[in-house]
Amino acid sequence: MDAHLFRRFTRELVPLLAGARLVKIQEPFENIHTFSLDLFVRSADRKVQLVLKSGRKEPFLFLTKSRISANASPSAGVMRLRKYAGGRSIRHALALWQKRELWLLMSGAMPAALTETREHAAQEKSPEAGLGEGHTRLVWLVLNLREGPKLHFADENDVPGEAEPLWPGAGQLGDAMENWQEWPVLTPALRRSIRAMDSGDAAALLVDLEQGDGDLFVYREKTADTEDAGKDGEHARRTVARISAWPLPESATLTEEVREDILDACTEAGTDLVLSSSAKQAAKRAAAPWIRKEKKLVERLELQREDEERLQKMSARREQGLLLQANLWQLPQDKRLQTAQVYDLEGNPAEVRLDPRYTVRENMERFFHTARRGERGLARIGQRTLELEQELEAVRRQKEACLSGSAPARPQKAREGRAEVLPQVPATVQLFFSSDGFVLLRGRSAKGNQDARRMASPHDLWVHVEGGPGAHVIIRRSHAAEDVPQRTLDEAGALAAAKSWLKNEPSASLNYCEIRHVRPLKGAGAGTMRMDKILCTRQVANVPDIEARLEQNTAARNG
Numbered sequence: 382m383d384a385h386l387f388r389r390f391t392r393e394l395v396p397l398l399a400g401a402r403l404v405k406i407q408e409p410f411e412n413i414h415t416f417s418l419d420l421f422v423r424s425a426d427r428k429v430q431l432v433l434k435s436g437r438k439e440p441f442l443f444l445t446k447s448r449i450s451a452n453a454s455p456s457a458g459v460m461r462l463r464k465y466a467g468g469r470s471i472r473h474a475l476a477l478w479q480k481r482e483l484w485l486l487m488s489g490a491m492p493a494a495l496t497e498t499r500e501h502a503a504q505e506k507s508p509e510a511g512l513g514e515g516h517t518r519l520v521w522l523v524l525n526l527r528e529g530p531k532l533h534f535a536d537e538n539d540v541p542g543e544a545e546p547l548w549p550g551a552g553q554l555g556d557a558m559e560n561w562q563e564w565p566v567l568t569p570a571l572r573r574s575i576r577a578m579d580s581g582d583a584a585a586l587l588v589d590l591e592q593g594d595g596d597l598f599v600y601r602e603k604t605a606d607t608e609d610a611g612k613d614g615e616h617a618r619r620t621v622a623r624i625s626a627w628p629l630p631e632s633a634t635l636t637e638e639v640r641e642d643i644l645d646a647c648t649e650a651g652t653d654l655v656l657s658s659s660a661k662q663a664a665k666r667a668a669a670p671w672i673r674k675e676k677k678l679v680e681r682l683e684l685q686r687e688d689e690e691r692l693q694k695m696s697a698r699r700e701q702g703l704l705l706q707a708n709l710w711q712l713p714q715d716k717r718l719q720t721a722q723v724y725d726l727e728g729n730p731a732e733v734r735l736d737p738r739y740t741v742r743e744n745m746e747r748f749f750h751t752a753r754r755g756e757r758g759l760a761r762i763g764q765r766t767l768e769l770e771q772e773l774e775a776v777r778r779q780k781e782a783c784l785s786g787s788a789p790a791r792p793q794k795a796r797e798g799r800a801e802v803l804p805q806v807p808a809t810v811q812l813f814f815s816s817d818g819f820v821l822l823r824g825r826s827a828k829g830n831q832d833a834r835r836m837a838s839p840h841d842l843w844v845h846v847e848g849g850p851g852a853h854v855i856i857r858r859s860h861a862a863e864d865v866p867q868r869t870l871d872e873a874g875a876l877a878a879a880k881s882w883l884k885n886e887p888s889a890s891l892n893y894c895e896i897r898h899v900r901p902l903k904g905a906g907a908g909t910m911r912m913d914k915i916l917c918t919r920q921v922a923n924v925p926d927i928e929a930r931l932e933q934n935t936a937a938r939n940g
């Protein structure tokens with residue numbers, strides 16, 4: 382997020398944050414923090430999340446009504462943020478846009494003796510050293526796009542601020558581009574655009590940016606199926622490639638959209654960016670055990686190959702024993718020699734090195750004994766190597782399945798000519814693919830229902846018939862904001878109804894909710910669940926051959 386885009390965004394965001402309550406702070410993935418807010422407005426949309434993706438590469442800040450799943454254990458940094466900022470209200474918010482920082486003043490104050498600041502290491506030299514015991518300090522939550530969230534403790538008179546930005550005039554633009562370090566407003570993205578403009582357009586752009594008004598520009602990548610309509614008459618959704626506070630130079634690979642609502646535009650762009658990063662990190666987390674196991678198997682195979690080479694050398698001793706056996710009649714059999722001069726089967730002279738501790742006959746016997754040991758070892762190690770190679774291949778398939786993801790939005794062709802890897806499921810769970818390419822998991826029994834829920838992420842959908850017992854069906858989603866087509870919802874509902882108390886009825890009523898809102902009901906029988914929040918209830922027709930239809934989709938994907 383460029384500083385000028387950050388300035389435009391925070392101008393609309395800051396008024397919304399006044400009086401908001403910071404309910405929860407989470408870090409679902411590395412360098413991604415979510416701040417659940419309860420806005421101080423009378424609206425059904427008052428519960429939102431402020432999402433910060435920090436770091437050097439593609440930092441972003443946006444506000445969203447969709448929940449970003451957070452099922453990771455909180456780090457020490459997150460626990461510290463919760464200690465001083467969690468559960469408090471935002472008294473004041475301000476943006477230091479040149480630094481790309483959003484400062485949030487939290488309600489309440491902390492005693493100076495309890496605040497943990499980096500300045501305490503040099504407390505004797507700080508102005509606070511002479512303050513009385515009753516002195517308190519304000520708590521600021523600082524969201525920095527480069528460094529991430531942090532806490533800042535300050536006195537009431539210590540109000541953050543930054544110097545008024547200096548904007549180069551039309552006559553200074555050329556020199557400013559050469560010495561851009563002295564002009565903070567010339568951000569890297571802005572410099573790249575200015576280099577592609579003439580001087581007049583560049584000067585006009587700087588004037589518009591100084592005023593901070595104008596339209597917002599969203600760019601999407603052109604794809605082959607951009608204009609292809611889906612079966613439901615809807616166009617395929619394209620992710621945002623870039624968002625800018627000024628029009629970018631023309632690109633043949635991007636399409637431009639002019640937007641007025643910066644909050645919605647940043648939500649759309651930020652959701653694509655953060656969820657894409659989250660999906661990659663989640664895939665790496667899921668693949669980590671398989672990567673470790675792959676490394677161990679590769680090391681064991683290397684040891685196996687070293688043993689195989691050693692055993693092959695042992696087996697080769699048979700040739701030396703045969704040479705001694707063929708020439709034993711002309712050798713001093715009971716003498717201890719270092720070498721023996723022999724002739725091979727073709728009559729060519731050869732030399733065999735012997736162990737001088739043993740006689741010639743004893744060396745011959747030891748050669749045959751060593752060869753037999755090597756041959757027996759090769760027979761066993763060959764079978765073990767084959768087993769390890771098969772296990773390694775299975776582990777690599779599991780790793781690829783995790784890295785590629787198991788729930789694409791729609792069927793995708795195999796990349797680089799490789800067959801697509803199906804997700805691995807236990808024997809207690811049935812795997813299906815919907816007509817739209819979503820993974821559907823159904824438990825075969827009460828234990829299978831539990832296993833299916835364990836495989837699900839908090840943002841996956843849980844489907845169950847209403848009012849009675851039945852199988853649990855999971856609709857896997859790649860992220861919390863992914864929309865599931867109605868056809869997939871109906872197929873998952875029919876799949877759940879086919880193994881329920883309503884299987885003989887013409888239709889069934891199905892409940893749909895996210896996994897994070899489903900939990901076992903204490904004191905009830907196994908499989909009895911409590912739904913804290915139902916997304917929707919649908920009336921779905923029973924399809925007698927629903928399993929056969931979906932199994933065809935699974936077989937087609939398996940190639």
